[in-house]
Amino acid sequence: MDLHLKVEVLDAKTREQLCFLDKVEPHSTIGDIKSLFYKLYPRWYPARQSLTLDPKGKFLRDEEILQSLPVGTTATMYFKDLGPQLGWTTVFFAENIGPLLIYLLFYFRVPYIYSDRCAFTSSPHKVVTMACVCHTFHYLKRLIETIFVHRFSHGSMPLRTIVKNCLYYWGFSAWLAYYINHPLYTPPSYGEVQVHYAMVIFAICEMGNFSIHLSLSHLRGDRSRGRRFPVPSKNPFTWLFFFVSCPNHTYEVGTWVSFSIMTQCLPVAVFTVLGFIQMTVWAKGKHRAYVREFKDYPAVRVAIIPLIL
Amino acid sequence: MASSEEDGTVEEKENNNKKRTKSALTTAWLTFYNIAMTAGWLVLAMAMLRFYIKKGTHKGLYRSIARTLKFFQTFALVEVGHCAIGIVRTSVIVTGVQVCSRIFMVWLVASSIRQIQNEESVILFLVVWTVTEITRYSYYTFKLLNHLPYFVKWARYNFFIVLYPLGVIGELLSIYAALPFVRRSGMYSMRLPNKYNVSFDYYYCLIIVMLSYIPCKETVCLEPTFKLLQTSFSCKTHLTHSKGSKLAVRMRSINKKVIGSISSISENYG
Numbered sequence: 001m002d003l004h005l006k007v008e009v010l011d012a013k014t015r016e017q018l019c020f021l022d023k024v025e026p027h028s029t030i031g032d033i034k035s036l037f038y039k040l041y042p043r044w045y046p047a048r049q050s051l052t053l054d055p056k057g058k059f060l061r062d063e064e065i066l067q068s069l070p071v072g073t074t075a076t077m078y079f080k081d082l083g084p085q086l087g088w089t090t091v092f093f094a095e096n097i098g099p100l101l102i103y104l105l106f107y108f109r110v111p112y113i114y115s116d117r118c119a120f121t122s123s124p125h126k127v128v129t130m131a132c133v134c135h136t137f138h139y140l141k142r143l144i145e146t147i148f149v150h151r152f153s154h155g156s157m158p159l160r161t162i163v164k165n166c167l168y169y170w171g172f173s174a175w176l177a178y179y180i181n182h183p184l185y186t187p188p189s190y191g192e193v194q195v196h197y198a199m200v201i202f203a204i205c206e207m208g209n210f211s212i213h214l215s216l217s218h219l220r221g222d223r224s225r226g227r228r229f230p231v232p233s234k235n236p237f238t239w240l241f242f243f244v245s246c247p248n249h250t251y252e253v254g255t256w257v258s259f260s261i262m263t264q265c266l267p268v269a270v271f272t273v274l275g276f277i278q279m280t281v282w283a284k285g286k287h288r289a290y291v292r293e294f295k296d297y298p299a300v301r302v303a304i305i306p307l308i309l
Numbered sequence: 310m311a312s313s314e315e316d317g318t319v320e321e322k323e324n325n326n327k328k329r330t331k332s333a334l335t336t337a338w339l340t341f342y343n344i345a346m347t348a349g350w351l352v353l354a355m356a357m358l359r360f361y362i363k364k365g366t367h368k369g370l371y372r373s374i375a376r377t378l379k380f381f382q383t384f385a386l387v388e389v390g391h392c393a394i395g396i397v398r399t400s401v402i403v404t405g406v407q408v409c410s411r412i413f414m415v416w417l418v419a420s421s422i423r424q425i426q427n428e429e430s431v432i433l434f435l436v437v438w439t440v441t442e443i444t445r446y447s448y449y450t451f452k453l454l455n456h457l458p459y460f461v462k463w464a465r466y467n468f469f470i471v472l473y474p475l476g477v478i479g480e481l482l483s484i485y486a487a488l489p490f491v492r493r494s495g496m497y498s499m500r501l502p503n504k505y506n507v508s509f510d511y512y513y514c515l516i517i518v519m520l521s522y523i524p525c526k527e528t529v530c531l532e533p534t535f536k537l538l539q540t541s542f543s544c545k546t547h548l549t550h551s552k553g554s555k556l557a558v559r560m561r562s563i564n565k566k567v568i569g570s571i572s573s574i575s576e577n578y579g
Contacts, residue, residue, distance in 0.1 A: 184502040266507035 085156035099173030106177035198262035205254035211237035243306035434479030
């Protein structure tokens with residue numbers, strides 16, 4: 001008995017047949033189909049392909065096996081071109097290197113930003129230097145995490161998204177760097193006390209954020225024990241897991257709130273608020289996914305702000 | 310068994326009744342809203358005509374209708390609410406952007422910068438808006454009452470071809486005329502140094518607004534318009550193709566998109 005399946009790939013928009021694959025092993029994955037498709041159409045590398053069983057349905061993951069899908073002996077799939085894709089690591093790298101360098105341009109008062117006589121001068125305020133150190137440290141930490149710590153799930157992201165994200169991060173960092181390093185910058189109203197307290201909170205939140213990222217990457221790496229949700233460990237920073245599903249976002253918000261207090265700069269506060277809104281959306285999505293997947297998920301946990309949100 | 314079936318149908322009936330009363334209520338509200346807005350813009354049109362006939366000039370016309378204009382244009386914010394709760398099938402963002410740009414023109418340009426109120430460009434966009442809104446709201450009203458006169462439908466889909474560019478010209482010229490007054494007075498602006506380490510220059514903000522007319526209006530209005538004109542020309546030559554042919558399938562899908570775009574262009578300008 002011929003156990004092989006046939007796969008027919010149609011264009012999702014025009015419904016014309018793009019390829020017909022004969023004699024496909026039933027236990028081959030969607031990833032295999034994508035590679036075969038790529039051989040016929042070298043322009044569409046696998047990361048760019050979206051294959052679905054229904055023209056308007058969700059795309060099939062690469063790991064899915066043909067046999068487990070609800071198809072007969074001939075599987076009909078619909079193809080959509082996702083556009084040029086870039087790996088997540090590249091995306092994160094581009095998003096974080098920009099703010100790092102742009103802020104430094106403003107800190108060193110490169111010519112043409114402020115008036116000519118201020119070029120390459122430095123601010124008399126200590127807080128400006130501290131802010132630069134904090135900001136640079138934050139983005140350096142992010143870059144290091146991108147290279148060594150994070151384990152990304154999907155392979156890639158469309159080109160349009162990376163352009164949009166880079167514009168957002170780079171634009172905002174230029175805007176807030178402009179004011180903090182401006183010759184007419186006004187230091188915080190409560191002076192050194194405000195700056196020092198804010199720095200302490202900044203340091204705590206950065207350490208917390210790092211601990212959470214480490215703990216999440218260990219969870220990902222430990223595939224032998226199946227899928228589990230993150231739990232608090234011996235590290236006190238991870239104890240926030242008792243209360244929230246996404247403490248990394250909580251700590252990130254804390255970082256930016258403390259940075260706004262440290263610099264007392266309205267554009268930083270605006271950036272913090274927008275970041276908080278976006279991270280809340282992400283955290284709520286993640287929280288919902290956890291609750292749906294794990295029946296024993298702790299009921300006391302909320303998405304991002306302990307006991308509140 | 311029988312009782313649970315009965316319960317099921319009773320519950321279904323209750324749900325259907327709830328849906329019916331809900332949709333009757335929403336239709337009633339929408340009809341009232343659209344009638345009220347048509348009436349409001351008609352009142353504006355009458356007031357403008359009366360002023361012009363009486364005084365023979367457009368100077369002082371804006372002042373005389375400013376309050377009514379502010380009221381009815383601001384009330385249009387309600388439409389964003391309609392989209393948000395789903396009783397009107399349009400994107401919240403599209404409607405939001407359109408209403409906000411109108412409110413911006415009324416409150417932050419025309420009403421607050423007195424020196425441009427006698428400019429011809431202001432009268433231009435006022436006239437365009439009035440005709441547009443009367444057409445739009447009366448179209449919605451008739452549609453809700455299930456009695457759409459052909460003229461209203463024709464007006465809705467054709468007026469914008471002339472009104473849209475005229476409106477854009479009027480608005481842009483008005484903002485341009487306002488620029489020197491904004492610069493001189495430094496209104497709505499904040500300079501360094503200040504406690505919150507932020508600055509805002511309304512003059513440059515207006516310039517950015519003027520520049521943003523190009524991408525915004527292009528994506529929201531021009532692109533769908535071009536597609537519409539393209540298909541209406543090509544449709545006429547391809548009517549002989551059979552229903553099932555690939556081209557016919559494509560035409561049908563483009564037509565669907567075009568009709569969707571018409572409603573979105575017309576949302577915004579016509």
